[in-house]
Amino acid sequence: MSFNNTIISVSGLEHSYGSAKVLKGLNFTVEKGKIFGLFGKNGAGKTTTINILMGFLTPEKGDCLIYGEKSSQLSNENKSRIGLLHEGHISYDFMTLEQTEKFYKGFFPKWESKTFAYFMEKLGLPKNRKIKHMSCGQRSQVALAVLMAQGAETLILDDFSMGLDAGYRRLFLDHLNQFVKDNNKTILITSHIVQDLERFVDEAVIINKGQVLLSAPLSKIKDGIYGYRLPLNADIKNIKKDKRILDISITKESYEIITRLTLEESKKYFQGITLSENIIPYNVSFEDAFIALTGKY
Amino acid sequence: MKHIFYKEKIKLNRILLAVIIINAAVLIYTFFRVRVGIMLNEPSGIWLDIILRNGIFYSKVETALYVSALLLGVMQFYPEFERKRFRLSCHLPLNEYKMIFYTSLFGIIVLTVLWLIDMAGVVLLASQFFPIDIYRAIPLVMFYWYINSLIIYTFASSLTLEASWNVKLRLALMMAGCIWAFKMEVYNSSLSYAVTAFLFAVFYCFSIYFPALRFRKGL
Amino acid sequence: MKLYSKYLIVLIAVFSFSIIMPYFYSIIFIENTSKDFVYYSEIIDDFAVSTFTQNRSFIYRDKAGNTYTEKEFKQILPQVYVRDLVLTNSYSEIINNRIISAEDMIKYNFYLSARAKNIDEERIRIKLSPVFETQSGSANLTMPVDLARIGKDITFINARTREIDKEKSEHFTNELINKGFTFPVKLYGTNPDVRKPYDVGTFLLDKNNTLFRLYMVKGKPVVEKYNTNISNEEIIYISIRENKYADFYGFMIAKSGNIFLININHTLSKITVDNYNPNKDTMRININPLHILLNISTDKYQYTYIYDKNYNLLKSYSLDIESSLSGYRLDIYNMLFPFSIYHDAYSAAGYLKIEKTENLLLSAVFIIFLLCIYIVICRYFKSISKTTVIDIFVIALSGIYGFTALILLQNFKKDTLWE
Incomplete structure (x- = not known):
């Protein structure tokens, strides 16, 4: 520069x-x-x-x-x-x-x-x-x-x-x-x-x-950040925010999890919470990444 | 400078009209009051009353001038303070000390012109009813009013522009005592005192820099 | 520029506080003081003093220290309490081997006074004055339609038309010149009040310090010259009052403090006075059938002089004047305020008076104390910087004023505008 x-x-x-x-x-x-x-x-x-x-x-x-x-x-x-x-x-x-x-x-x-x-x-x-x-x-x-x-x-x-x-x-x-x-x-x-x-x-x-x-x-910015939707009947009580799980949101249709886990890693991680086929990846927006990185308050 | 003046003129359009109307109204009122006084009494008695008791028969003009100074100070700088609009002026490609100076100078020039018109009006009015001995003593009295109006204008401007209410209060405590320091109620007072008072008023006018620079540089 | 603007505010604040702080201190801590009225008693041949105390009662005593009841006090001062004594049938006509009736005591008792403010006002007053018809023939005089401009000549201006009455002006001016008057008029005095049955005229000092009397009879000027030599005195004030029983028209005051009575027989009687500064002090004269009493009041003392009827000084007496701030209150005032600025909008000179403390040492000690406090405060809030030196200098020169201003401007919490 x-x-x-x-x-x-x-x-x-x-x-x-x-x-x-x-x-x-x-x-x-x-x-x-x-x-x-x-x-x-x-x-x-x-x-x-x-x-x-x-x-x-x-x-x-x-x-x-x-x-x-x-x-x-x-x-x-x-x-x-x-x-x-x-x-x-x-x-x-x-x-x-x-x-x-x-x-x-x-x-x-x-x-x-x-x-x-x-x-x-x-x-x-x-x-x-x-x-x-x-x-x-x-x-x-x-x-x-x-x-x-x-x-x-x-x-x-x-x-x-x-x-x-x-x-x-x-x-x-x-x-x-x-x-x-x-x-x-x-x-x-x-x-x-x-x-x-x-x-x-x-x-x-x-x-x-x-x-x-x-x-x-x-x-x-969004590199290494992934988003997954889980159905509302998934038992997410035990999922805590940490270095891998960045954010958990709830919409009227599903849970949205922002995480550093790849799809394969997330299927293993969410085993016991919901079926693999219910984990649906989606494109993380910049806002999602921002909230994930900075937290919601 | 002319562009800053252009902005100030647009900003103060209605206020300029208001102060002109106020002062003109007071001058006209004073004229008729004096005229009635002269008509209903022996004029020599009125003259003597003015001479013996320092009768400032045009005292309402003083009030009009001070009200004008207060209005100008507040209304010129309130839009700058509101929503921190002063930032726009600070970022103009103009030396900011000059910008502050020109902004304040506009108000001072308006006040000066107003005072000159008032003074001319009073002297003209007085020349219709009184001898030169009386009306030539008027300008010096009104000069002190001008000094006080400069102080009032600067006081109002500084307090209005200051962004923090805490500091506004402190400034008010520190600057208020000067407002009546040069009040004058007699004719033919000392000229050297008038010069000293004017120099002080000029000095006082620069105090606008304190709130302006606080605004600008976050002191 | 930031620094300059801050210290500009400090200087303005110093000026502002030096006006308002002493003023508010005075009005808060002012005390009711006792006032002494000094007379001279021919009966006890001593000065007699009535003191109006703080408790709003009177104490009567003489210079020797003897005290009196009110009745006794009035008895020894017949020239002051003649009316009271007449009412109580206790007036004695024989006073110190002289027979003076009550009527004469009332008639020939005159009070004259002059304050510094009066002299100041006259000096700058607009030089237009009425010239009355000397005898109006009624209880009050008639206001003339014109006023005379008295200066390089006498010019009459008709107030109704604002035109100069050239004929009348020339007539009066020439009459003065013919009688030996040399223009311009240095000083003049008259009583411009219509509430009197007659007017004694205007007294003018010409360029050579010669006194002339000018009055008007049936529209014509009459001029009388005073052949007295006062050329070595600078006369600064002339006061004229009509009194049909007085053998003088008024008095003049010289810059030296000497007083000249303007007698009706075209002479001047000089009263030599010590300790009198006409530009600062108040002067009161009582001329009565017994003696002449002159009282000079300064801001600290009261001097009383007794003269005989030939203006020879007989006795004098001085008393301290109690200040409205005294004792510890005054000490605190002197300590707190190294100087104070006093302004009077009605003062003729239009000045701002700067008065310094009466106790420089006490003030200096307090300033050192303030400096220490300031440094401690700065250290506590960790705001010591290069400008602290300037702050110290400001406090050293201006004391509590600068200290207060700097504390008000101190940004202890370092908060800024943007919170």
């Missing part, structure tokens, strides 16, 4: 709130052109990490560099290269669409009016509509339009899905996908709705209790 390819570099990040240590030495990097997902349960340290990345928190120890500069001391040039989407799609609500474009144009010489116009056309609202009079989903489109039009090379998107229904979440990612792929942008994205990002991110880092639990390409 050369310096020029590393856009975001987080090393040895530590931070506490009072006596509670939230980050205990976080390390990860984001390479140029990659779409990087940052995942973690509530309280894992995700928000703290994002705040440090966005430069609104100075860590106790460690470094967070973006384009080689500390995230809390970015130069104007680098600020213009980085687009931030704040949690809740924060924008200047008191502005209209027209005013928003006029305002941001003043700061970004490379403002792409066509890109902004494209999004506005998709939005289908009059230019004099104030952002505060739009729905959550519409606001997210405006926020994305600003990020795209400002020509940012790197995007940090904090919980893009907040407040959005399934339709808008999908639309958001569709737009993002289109522009990211075409322009080789680097993205760091988080979301509480993990399964949305399965179709989007290249690499993921899962943090748990302030440390990196796993950092790998998305395809490899």
Whole structure:
């Protein structure tokens, strides 16, 4: 990994709130052109990490560099290269669409009016509509339009899905996908709705209790994790979560067991609980793997 | 700077209108009150009353100015505080110290213009009824009101922008004592004192950096 | 910049606390103090003092230490209690071998006073003044339609039209010049109240420190010159009051503290005073048929002087003035507050007065104590850093103000905004 390819570099990040240590030495990097997902349960340290990345928190120890500069001391040039989407799609609500474009144009010489116009056309609202009079989903489109039009090379998107229904979440990612792929942008994205990002991110880092639990390409996150459905009449009382059995869920039709056991191993393991033919493997989703790795609480 | 001003103007559109209306209304009210007073009494008696008792017949303008300063401070920075919208401004490709300075400067400029209009209005009004000896003493009195309004504006802004209620309370305790420190109720007070007071107010205005940098850098 | 912004708040807090903390301490711990009223008794040939105590009762005594009942006290001060004595039929007309009727004692008893605040106010007052018709012919004077601007000349401005009455202005100005007045007017004094049957006029000091009396009779100016030499005195205050029984119109106060009575016979009577700073102290004169009593009150002492009718100093007496904060309360005040800032919105000079502690040693000891506490607190919360040196410096200079500000700004739990 050369310096020029590393856009975001987080090393040895530590931070506490009072006596509670939230980050205990976080390390990860984001390479140029990659779409990087940052995942973690509530309280894992995700928000703290994002705040440090966005430069609104100075860590106790460690470094967070973006384009080689500390995230809390970015130069104007680098600020213009980085687009931030704040949690809740924060924008200047008191502005209209027209005013928003006029305002941001003043700061970004490379403002792409066509890109902004494209999004506005998709939005289908009059230019004099104030952002505060739009729905959550519409606001997210405006926020994305600003990020795209400002020509940012790197995007940090904090919980893009907040407040959005399934339709808008999908639309958001569709737009993002289109522009990211075409322009080789680097993205760091988080979301509480993990399964949305399965179709989007290249690499993921899962943090748990302030440390990196796993950092790998998305395809490899699920490596070695298998899912099996057992009928509801299976006696699973004695099955406990351990290094092999990662998670047990119940749906209205079956038990779903996430495990590190292969099919053969699982048939032996579940002998006595149910018949082999009742053990039905299924494709583990990213969300399943995430819950299995981090636990349900 | 002009873009920051553009944003602030959009944000404060209605408030600007409100403060203009408040001040204009008070000026008009003061005019009619003085006119009635002069009409119903011997004008020389009114003049003497003002001279002997330091009669600030335009005192309601002071209230209007302070209310305007408070409104400006709160309404300019509440949207920044709400939902942490200030983060957007902090990430603009602009030196953040300048960004904070320009944001606050907008409010100060609005307040200054308002005060100048008020002062011109009062002097114009007074020149219709009083001799130059009286109305030329008005600007210095109103200058102290301007100083106090700057302090009130900064106090309101700082407390509004500060994200933590705990720290808001502490800031209020530390900064409130200055609010009436330069109140003036007499004509022709010392000019050197006015200069000192103004320098202090300028110094005080920079205190907006404390909550702004706490917001920005998580102090 | 983070550091600067923090210390900016600290400095603002120091200023703010130095105004409000001493103020709140004073109003919480203020005590009712006793007040002394000093007179001179020709009957016992000594100073007589009535003390209004904290218990709201009076104690009557003389300088020698003898105490009196209320009745006895009034008896020895006929010039003060003449009306009471007349009511109780105990007024004696023979006082120290002089015969003074009760009527004369009432008529020829005058009280004059001047506070530093009055002098301050006059100095900056807008220089417009009424010139009344000297005899109105009724119980009250009529407010003139114009006011006179008194400065480089006399200019009458009609208040109804706001126009200058050129003729009248020239007439009055020329009359003064003809009588030897040299403009500009340095200082002037008048009684601008209509609630009187006549007006003695306006007294003006010209450029050469010569006093003139200007009054108006049937619209015409009358000017009288005082041929007295006070060129070596800087007069800072002129006070005029009408009293048909007085043989003076008022008085002037010089910066030196000397007082000049403006007599109706165009002379000045000088009262030489020690221990009087007109810009800080309060002065009271009682001129009665027996003597002239002058009282000067500073913030700590009360000086009383007795003069004969020729203004020769006979006796003097000084008393301490009890402070509203005294004893241990005052000690604590001096200990807690190394300095205090006092502001008065109605003060003519518009100043912020900075008063330092009266007990520097006690204050210094307390500051050292605060420093120790601060260091202990920082060590306990493990928040000692490079800036602690600056904090120590701030506390050393500002005491409890800086200490309080720094404690309020201290982030002991290291909580941040993002919780």
